[in-house]
């Protein structure tokens with residue numbers, strides 16, 4: 188049986204599922220892209236190639252090895268994108284939730300069914316059909332669960348709106364003792380700089396009571412202000428539009444002190460080090476072209 192325990196984004200990591208870029212398939216057709224940044228790279232002819240993405244993910248695997256984190260990988264589905272394992276499910280406390288993901292990505296879960304089956308049945312949770320939810324929008328944080336959503340009437344119009352308010356209500360029913368705090372996110376199907384695809388694309392708590400945040404990712408200023416008050420102004424590292432585009436908020440914590448980050452995130456990495464964090468830099472630029480980064484490609488199973 189696999190042991191589960193997740194209550195935040197940064198306690199010492201013990202086991203994790205890391206996605207895979209193997210047999211990722213050829214460059215998708217433009218009409219098959221489901222995020223604006225991938226579409227941009229398909230159009231420009233700069234969509235990432237498999238070999239480069241495999242190398243990038245192996246660099247992350249090497250960091251996990253260094254810190255003795257147990258790593259599970261999905262089984263390989265022929266010619267199918269399985270990089271962003273974060274979104275297909277998530278762990279809160281000792282329960283493993285199967286996400287109700289975008290239909291284009293539905294088959295990704297079959298590749299982790301062997302892992303899922305090693306979890307006690309009563310700890311495996313599935314959502315009703317009307318709930319849309321992806322792991323990139325879900326962040327347990329002690330007594331809170333932060334959830335990215337899109338509350339506007341044109342929800343159906345956006346392929347980039349992945350978590351609805353039915354998910355927020357359902358999580359509140361499942362965790363009556365927790366505060367489910369939802370955030371209305373800015374969406375665009377065509378402009379990556381205007382698209383907070385998931386909550387982790389514009390915000391993430393890290394150790395030492397700090398967080399990384401992009402104001403314009405939030406549609407409601409008061410929800411952004413709520414987070415700034417919650418963490419304290421001096422504990423927030425604000426990223427701009429371009430830094431959000433490059434996915435600076437999507438780094439990944441191994442512990443309160445150690446963070447895996449992209450090697451080109453110069454300003455962020457400098458700030459992290461100035462705050463006493465150890466930064467493990469990896470190359471992840473090619474993967475970032477698909478509008479996801481380190482948090483998106485990892486699904487933590489157990490933290491201390």
Ligand SMILES: NC(=O)NCCC[C@H](N)C(=O)O
Pocket residue numbers: 221222225271273274292322323324384385387388477478479480482483
């Ligand atoms: N948590 C995340 O933000 N995941 C990134 C998913 C990127 C992928 N191209 C998608 O649109 O689903």
